[in-house]
């Protein structure tokens with residue numbers, strides 16, 4: 001059933017690829033935020049044009065608005081292999097983890113231990129670390145300073161019967177390493193801890209099967225998965241019961257409200273379903289309409305195979321280049337196409353600026369993974385130059401980047 005990704009079809013789903021303003025430019029800031037697909041943009045516009053009212057009342061526009069929102073819960077549940085009541089949309093991942101940390105205070109007690117990493121984006125770190133103010137004991141699982149990797153041994157050394165919460169990234173937004181989440185979740189569960197994984201830098205490369213991963217809470221951001229600017233979360237049913245209501249007191253029994261105190265952005269929640277419609281379109285274009293069950297895995301594998309094929313030439317160009325340091329491992333197997341470098345003779349901001357004239361859209365800095373950047377001995381002020389791509393990136397984009405780097409390094 002393996003097939004190559006039809007890139008012409010894929011790129012037709014994203015307006016920038018036919019926008020003359022983007023002509024000649026290659027986009028390498030996808031880990032910052034991907035392009036939104038037509039399906040999402042259409043749903044957002046439709047919501048604003050036809051159903052911009054309070055949802056879930058009996059009149060036509062309102063019930064249609066509610067239905068559009070429900071479609072998002074249902075289709076995300078399908079793609080993530082969980083129940084619709086386990087899917088949540090909130091303003092952003094940073095906001096969602098902040099609220100989650102407050103909600104955790106419902107069952108964490110002073111003296112309970114929390115494991116955080118210094119590989120994470122601050123969104124999956126700071127909120128948990130602040131629980132120390134309430135007497136919880138925060139332990140840091142540290143990366144190897146050479147390559148930014150987290151070793152399983154490090155987790156094992158920190159786990160104890162007091163560990164109640166373990167948090168880590170599915171994939172780092174700088175190191176690009178895809179972590180062995182399944183193995184780590186199993187180890188954490190053996191001591192009875194709850195597991196929170198940050199999937200923000202992973203989910204754009206294909207939605208994971210949450211049951212297979214074995215985590216209790218999985219957070220990610222839709223604006224990096226071709227969707228609107230919203231955070232999404234899976235909170236497994238068993239865990240939800242332990243979380244303290246963070247919404248108005250009368251919303252305690254409203255499953256989709258109790259951990260999202262902000263009033264929902266109805267239009268964006270409704271638009272999220274467009275991401276699933278995009279995945280459906282990709283699936284049907286490549287495999288036909290059958291096999292509903294395996295859609296998620298098939299789309300995920302299609303994306304991943306395409307990304308890997310393009311990562312190979314870029315990594316082989318970068319890894320032996322003496323003018324730069326590649327951050328993280330140069331092995332492709334467990335690598336997302338998120339590559340950070342530090343050039344020897346030019347600062348990251350200057351390099352990114354110079355690349356603009358070659359049509360390269362990229363970014364620099366610490367990307368809110370400041371603890372990781374510092375641990376690896378990289379200056380925070382200038383940080384890394386990051387080139388991140390996804391399945392819609394073409395061979396020509398990669399060639400353009402390599403040629404540009406060749407001239408500017």
Ligand SMILES: Cc1ncc(COP(=O)(O)O)c(C=O)c1O
Pocket residue numbers: 031032091092093094095121123124169171172173198199200201220221230231368
């Ligand atoms: C790995 C990772 N985690 C969390 C976040 C925070 O996401 P949000 O912007 O939705 O708060 C980001 C954002 O860049 C990220 O890259």
